[in-house]
Amino acid sequence: MRETDIVLYQAEWCPYCARVRSKLTDLLLAYKIVNVPRDRNLRTAVEEVSGQTGIPVMVDGDVVIADDDDKIVAYLEKTYGRR
Numbered sequence: 001m002r003e004t005d006i007v008l009y010q011a012e013w014c015p016y017c018a019r020v021r022s023k024l025t026d027l028l029l030a031y032k033i034v035n036v037p038r039d040r041n042l043r044t045a046v047e048e049v050s051g052q053t054g055i056p057v058m059v060d061g062d063v064v065i066a067d068d069d070d071k072i073v074a075y076l077e078k079t080y081g082r083r
């Protein structure tokens, strides 16, 4: 496993989040999970970091990618994938 500063705001029931978790596992990246409430109105932590309430949200240092699994997966491949 490779240590990273990645934090994933997500929910286990969210298929887009599952795709991001799967990519993180494929790349052997250690990361932190913040599970968000099902009720959008209660997702204050997500709103604080990303200015919106959709998930998944990935934070990696200064990089914040909100509500777009395609962009998160592309970022992970580019930043941490083998080349």
Ligand SMILES: N[C@@H](CCC(=O)N[C@@H](CS)C(=O)NCC(=O)O)C(=O)O
Binding pocket: 013, 014, 015, 016, 017, 038, 039, 040, 053, 054, 055, 056, 067, 068, 069, 070
């Ligand atoms: N375009 C987003 C879609 C993400 C999405 O629809 N996430 C759902 C959860 S699976 C969500 O946040 N829905 C709003 C809600 O839960 O209130 C992506 O590609 O990741």
